[in-house]
């Protein structure tokens with residue numbers, strides 16, 4: 001299946017048919033996910049089912065869905081997973097798939113541990129994703145995932161609520177546009193009810209858009225910023241892990257640095273991003289809050 005594609009079988013008639021399937025629910029700094037354990041990859045999951053499960057009124061509700069599949073049992077993972085026994089099959093709330101979800105990986109790892117599917121290995125726990133294998137470890141700042149270092153691209157703009165904002169494209173496995181707000185502008189006042197309009201040539205599959213302003217200094221961090229995000233395939237979310245990594249890399253670059261520690265304040269809490277040469281470590285809360293059985297007939 002291609003990245004960020006609508007899965008085949010998207011229903012138009014409301015026929016969802018997912019019943020008797022166990023689920024859990026978790027979040028990472030307010031970025032929330034429906035978790036579907038499917039070790040053998042036996043669930044013929046469709047985009048319509050994902051959208052129904054993520055529906056906040058008629059379903060369980062979530063910004064996205066994490067299907068927990070053995071790497072050996074998923075065609076997107078079998079050839080690339082290496083030592084990673086488990087594959088995070090990530091879906092956005094609208095039923096599209098994405099390459100990476102930083103908070104998702106952290107919540108996925110929490111689920112693997114709490115459900116007993118794995119014990120903490122002596123080194124890092126490795127999770128396969130569509131954007132490669134991600135190490136996860138317990139860190140002083142929370143559960144930390146080592147994403148690939150963000151790659152800064154060129155300038156681009158976003159049209160938001162009648163304004164055009166300048167930004168920089170950043171690749172974190174998935175596409176981002178980081179827009180630094182003009183001096184002293186509070187991200188809280190932005191109207192993010194409609195999706196930002198982007199240049200389709202720069203972002204042929206869309207992008208997650210972050211809006212950033214400076215924040216009060218935080219002990220132990222080189223920089224401290226506030227961010228709001230409009231996620232591709234979701235809408236505004238309380239937090240976006242890969243977005244925080246994109247923002248951290250762009251903020252460090254603005255001060256002439258390639259590496260450093262950035263505290264990223266999001267509406268759902270705080271994430272700590274450590275950009276190093278070999279990885280971008282994203283740390284913060286990751287919790288499982290519920291478990292049950294799906295009855296969506």
Ligand SMILES: N[C@@H](CCC[C@H](N)C(=O)O)C(=O)O
Nearest residue numbers: 098101102103174240241242
């Ligand atoms: N919330 C995520 C990002 C999820 C994927 C994104 N919406 C996309 O389509 O790329 C994160 O924590 O990184």
